[in-house]
Amino acid sequence: MTSISTSTAAFYDRAKADMATLQKRAETLEQQMSGGNKLQRSSDDPVAASRLRVLSRADSLSNIDKANSDRANADLTLADSALTTFADYIGRAKELATQAASGTLTTAQRAGIGYEIEQIHGNLVALANSRDSNGHSLFGGEAPGDAYALDGAGNATYVGTPSAGDLPLGDGQSINRGITGPEFLNFDLNGTPTDLLAEVKALAAALQGSVADPQQAARDGMAMLDTGLEKLTTGQTLVGSRLTWIDLTTTRRTNLSELRADEQQTIGGTDLAATIIDLQQTLTVLQASQGSFTKLASLSLFNLIS
Amino acid sequence: MASDLLSIGKSGAVAARVALDVTAQNITNASTDGYIRRSVLLREVAASGGIGRVGDVSLSGVTLDRVVRNADMFRQSEVRRTGADAARANAEVSGLQNIEDALDQSGVYDAIVGFEGALQQLASDPTDASLRASVVELARTMTRTLNIAASSLEQVGEGLRFEAADGVGQIDLLATELARVNLRLARAADASSDQTMLLDQRDHLLEQLSRYVDVTTTFAADDTVAVRIGGASGPVLVNGGTAGNFAMTTAADGTISFTLDGNPATPQGGSLAGKALALAKLKDVQDGLDAVANSVIGAINAAQTGGVALDGSAGQAMFSGTTAADIALAFDDGGMIATAPAGAAADSRDQTNLGAMRAALATADPAGKADSLIFEISSAVQGRTVTRDALDSIANTAKITLSAQAGVSLDNEAANLLRFQQAFQASGRIMQVANEIFDSILQIR
Numbered sequence: 180m181t182s183i184s185t186s187t188a189a190f191y192d193r194a195k196a197d198m199a200t201l202q203k204r205a206e207t208l209e210q211q212m213s214g215g216n217k218l219q220r221s222s223d224d225p226v227a228a229s230r231l232r233v234l235s236r237a238d239s240l241s242n243i244d245k246a247n248s249d250r251a252n253a254d255l256t257l258a259d260s261a262l263t264t265f266a267d268y269i270g271r272a273k274e275l276a277t278q279a280a281s282g283t284l285t286t287a288q289r290a291g292i293g294y295e296i297e298q299i300h301g302n303l304v305a306l307a308n309s310r311d312s313n314g315h316s317l318f319g320g321e322a323p324g325d326a327y328a329l330d331g332a333g334n335a336t337y338v339g340t341p342s343a344g345d346l347p348l349g350d351g352q353s354i355n356r357g358i359t360g361p362e363f364l365n366f367d368l369n370g371t372p373t374d375l376l377a378e379v380k381a382l383a384a385a386l387q388g389s390v391a392d393p394q395q396a397a398r399d400g401m402a403m404l405d406t407g408l409e410k411l412t413t414g415q416t417l418v419g420s421r422l423t424w425i426d427l428t429t430t431r432r433t434n435l436s437e438l439r440a441d442e443q444q445t446i447g448g449t450d451l452a453a454t455i456i457d458l459q460q461t462l463t464v465l466q467a468s469q470g471s472f473t474k475l476a477s478l479s480l481f482n483l484i485s
Numbered sequence: 486m487a488s489d490l491l492s493i494g495k496s497g498a499v500a501a502r503v504a505l506d507v508t509a510q511n512i513t514n515a516s517t518d519g520y521i522r523r524s525v526l527l528r529e530v531a532a533s534g535g536i537g538r539v540g541d542v543s544l545s546g547v548t549l550d551r552v553v554r555n556a557d558m559f560r561q562s563e564v565r566r567t568g569a570d571a572a573r574a575n576a577e578v579s580g581l582q583n584i585e586d587a588l589d590q591s592g593v594y595d596a597i598v599g600f601e602g603a604l605q606q607l608a609s610d611p612t613d614a615s616l617r618a619s620v621v622e623l624a625r626t627m628t629r630t631l632n633i634a635a636s637s638l639e640q641v642g643e644g645l646r647f648e649a650a651d652g653v654g655q656i657d658l659l660a661t662e663l664a665r666v667n668l669r670l671a672r673a674a675d676a677s678s679d680q681t682m683l684l685d686q687r688d689h690l691l692e693q694l695s696r697y698v699d700v701t702t703t704f705a706a707d708d709t710v711a712v713r714i715g716g717a718s719g720p721v722l723v724n725g726g727t728a729g730n731f732a733m734t735t736a737a738d739g740t741i742s743f744t745l746d747g748n749p750a751t752p753q754g755g756s757l758a759g760k761a762l763a764l765a766k767l768k769d770v771q772d773g774l775d776a777v778a779n780s781v782i783g784a785i786n787a788a789q790t791g792g793v794a795l796d797g798s799a800g801q802a803m804f805s806g807t808t809a810a811d812i813a814l815a816f817d818d819g820g821m822i823a824t825a826p827a828g829a830a831a832d833s834r835d836q837t838n839l840g841a842m843r844a845a846l847a848t849a850d851p852a853g854k855a856d857s858l859i860f861e862i863s864s865a866v867q868g869r870t871v872t873r874d875a876l877d878s879i880a881n882t883a884k885i886t887l888s889a890q891a892g893v894s895l896d897n898e899a900a901n902l903l904r905f906q907q908a909f910q911a912s913g914r915i916m917q918v919a920n921e922i923f924d925s926i927l928q929i930r
Binding site for chain 2: 188196229239244247313315346
């Protein structure tokens, strides 16, 4: 005798398989919602998972770029304020030179001014040797120690490296991390290269009587200080433009990171509304199949035979 | 006149009893694995008249012809075939998923990115002791993560090989059992309950066998079965009362192969085939991970030896080892990172060599390699999962179809119970009538 009806075991097997599928689907949706991630593992969507990995790599490297550019920003700001102090000193030195250029002063008074300028020279050397936020010389390029060394006679010589070196800011951009002493202290005076520190020292010595005509030396000194101040201002502009460059790259980095966050959300984030509706649908179907299963399972001919 | 009403009634009662027994057997085995619904086939007993007795009525009731086993050979072989495919896909997917977990969850990618980042940060101040220490620590994290990933992969391989070895043991057991069933089948009487039970056993064993390897079956006239592995031309596992010796060989690289009585056997389906596939993929992934580790070691060590350390001494190799399993940090002192170029003085802030190191690392691109390795395995998992789901539902459908045809329906059996009960009662009534007729003859005076 053949039968086309389904067997009892087949009925239970089928109900079990169907309900297990629905249950699994509901569970996956629930996981997606509670985790906020569409992807539980890379194999859920290999392309999206790979993209997410690349994005998170870019994110973490970008954070380091930010730390680096913050450091460069701090150092350049320090250099900027040091340059302002330089300018203040030069201003003061020029005042003194102007006084000394006046014919009404006695030699002793002029020597006194020369002494004050000598003190300024000392301050300038100290300032040129100031340190950055990491304790390295601010104007010595990549030199391990001071930027300027003093010899026995008190002459300052530059001992730093020619350049401050580049600092990568990410996305292939980099910045010269600082400014070296010669970049704002060395200039040409009447066609001869010289540097501000040496000239100020010479002026101090001249006013104290090392030359025959201190008054003329004071007048020359005024012109020299003007040229020096000009060079210093150029240096300050350079620092300012580098700070602006850092600002620009920071803005760009922020924009990129917003874009990345947006993409991460689109690729890997859960669309709550859609997921909730999916879950509700799955649960409704599950409930219905559970209900119909119990109804069918309770229907047995044995109950009716008495 | 050769009919006997009483014996006709008796034969009917006996037949109904047998039918009731079979129904009861069906009901009690409704959820027994491998049980196939039986039904009774009855036959009329009547003699045709001989010479000169053409007009005779010669009826002797009913007798049990045989107990029919409602098995469909085609559907059974479909269940075996689709089941073997599904088992292969299942074993492969679960193996690949384990590989994916070992690689993805160990955080290899993040650790490599962390090391890259530390080198990038060192560029902000190459003489900073804390930045140097951070490079060393993140390098250590990277080496340990690679070690962990390598050992997790190794464990996945061991697990797969262990399960495969267990499967081989099961196949030998099932083959021996099947050979024994074959022997008994050859001796069993036709249509006896002994034979139907043996046939159930035979089909059940074949189905179990097909979960481990794909089997090709040939049934003989006496219902014994010959089993081949790996297609119709594969080696013979069971023939009559003899079972072959199925064995597994593990190669040095961790992949496995099978032999049957010393001859190579290549199962195309079943969980063993799936595990062999997963192990082959595992070897690829292990090689890929070793390549990632090797690219870091090569790039960094070459750059290290080309520069000088913080104290002005010549740079030393940062990593020892050549593979993901044995990569290790060669020094703990952050000062030994060679950021300055050859010839630079101690405490040099010149970071030319650090730049070279970062460029070498960017060219070797271990993070990209790790990413594509994870991508490769996860897309393999994704692709196989789709196949697995399809094969699974095909196998389920085949199984349910077989079960619908060969399984027990309790409603049907309930109806049969009523029907045969009534048949029994009716036969009893026949005997009663025979008795009454006899009595009425006796009462003639």
